[in-house]
Amino acid sequence: MKIDKKRTVETVVAVIAGIALLGSGFWLGWVEGAQHPKNILVEQATNITPPQGASTSLADFGTFWEAWQDINNLYLRNPDVSSTAKVYGAINGLVQSLGDPYTEFFSPSDNQQFQQDISGNFGGIGAELGTDAKNEIVIIAPLKGTPAESAGLKAQDIVTGINSSSTDQMTVDQAVNLIRGQIGTSVKLTIMRNGWDKPKDFSITRENIQVPIVDFEMKGDIAHISLHQFDQTADQLVYNALVKAMNQNAQGIVFDLRDDPGGYLDAAVDIAGYFLKPGSLVVSEVGRTVATTTYTAAGNGALDNFPMVVLVNGGSASASEILAGALHDDRGIKLIGDKTFGKGTVQELENLSDGSSLKITVAHWVLPSGKIIDHEGIEPDYEVPLTATDTANKQDPQLDKAIQVLQSEITK
Numbered sequence: 001m002k003i004d005k006k007r008t009v010e011t012v013v014a015v016i017a018g019i020a021l022l023g024s025g026f027w028l029g030w031v032e033g034a035q036h037p038k039n040i041l042v043e044q045a046t047n048i049t050p051p052q053g054a055s056t057s058l059a060d061f062g063t064f065w066e067a068w069q070d071i072n073n074l075y076l077r078n079p080d081v082s083s084t085a086k087v088y089g090a091i092n093g094l095v096q097s098l099g100d101p102y103t104e105f106f107s108p109s110d111n112q113q114f115q116q117d118i119s120g121n122f123g124g125i126g127a128e129l130g131t132d133a134k135n136e137i138v139i140i141a142p143l144k145g146t147p148a149e150s151a152g153l154k155a156q157d158i159v160t161g162i163n164s165s166s167t168d169q170m171t172v173d174q175a176v177n178l179i180r181g182q183i184g185t186s187v188k189l190t191i192m193r194n195g196w197d198k199p200k201d202f203s204i205t206r207e208n209i210q211v212p213i214v215d216f217e218m219k220g221d222i223a224h225i226s227l228h229q230f231d232q233t234a235d236q237l238v239y240n241a242l243v244k245a246m247n248q249n250a251q252g253i254v255f256d257l258r259d260d261p262g263g264y265l266d267a268a269v270d271i272a273g274y275f276l277k278p279g280s281l282v283v284s285e286v287g288r289t290v291a292t293t294t295y296t297a298a299g300n301g302a303l304d305n306f307p308m309v310v311l312v313n314g315g316s317a318s319a320s321e322i323l324a325g326a327l328h329d330d331r332g333i334k335l336i337g338d339k340t341f342g343k344g345t346v347q348e349l350e351n352l353s354d355g356s357s358l359k360i361t362v363a364h365w366v367l368p369s370g371k372i373i374d375h376e377g378i379e380p381d382y383e384v385p386l387t388a389t390d391t392a393n394k395q396d397p398q399l400d401k402a403i404q405v406l407q408s409e410i411t412k
Contacts, residue, residue: 101131108355128261141259141315155315161190226256230263230319252307262318273299287363317341329368335380344373
């Protein structure tokens, strides 16, 4: 994820991972109070600056100030609660009213933790968290080689409890805070999976997570390249894998994006540049108040005619969906596996004056075909299930089908 107002395709990146707006709220309440006078003293309210073009008809903040005063006057433990904590609670309530799991407020301490999360080196169990259509906490993908994968967590698993605490009404950020902890200690996740009669408990030991990026192997004359996350090094590592493939006389590429929860948009666009003609549309960013932005392939298109297929599943999200969708729409490259996750919104990180921040959804992604990714996901051309029995027997029917389809493309 890029910071300081650079847009991201962050997956809810929660790893097992404003005050300006508030100021406008203060100002609106101030104006409304002038129109409907009520003598309320609000202590420690500072930096009240009205935004340009603000309307006084948006809300009546008099009720807010009444509640503030009643809490200060009547609440039993009010002396134990700082005004700052109340302000942060008010902002959290404002954010939660949006009903968007990808818009989050981070206090200064939470913001510092968030910055560590997106650096790619962090403590935890190594799984990406998100929410489903029912607003349940779900595993987007267990990261390769992490405790989450070793414990047997799967994409689309529903996390119903953390250390015996129910996740009902819990935000992704709250879930992450409970799952994180000292390296070497364990956390208990209660998991419900499609096909199970009842939830099961998983005890997982926390580790320092080093996220793997690219795996490469040759399957006969076919290169199998697996990309596990779109971090800052992904473009170079994919390039290195492609060089290996060409040096070993590969006749086709299986590009594996299964359980890749996303990451940097730039990495997805740059990687697309190897396989698409220069100038090809990769994705468009369309929002309510931000200008529509198009992202096009800027690479040399050295492999724009090279036979390839793409593997996807329910853990393929965000940047993975953008890359897979662009290759499918622009070149007709076949997608094989399961329907993707459906994370297709753009978050912008607004750093606030006291060290807190607001990660806010400002737009969504639209593929070259006009398809909107968010909530819909992408259906594969060949749907191939991967069962627990397959995994236990070290079988991979999705990869087998991908090689079969690719060999047919090579023959053409």
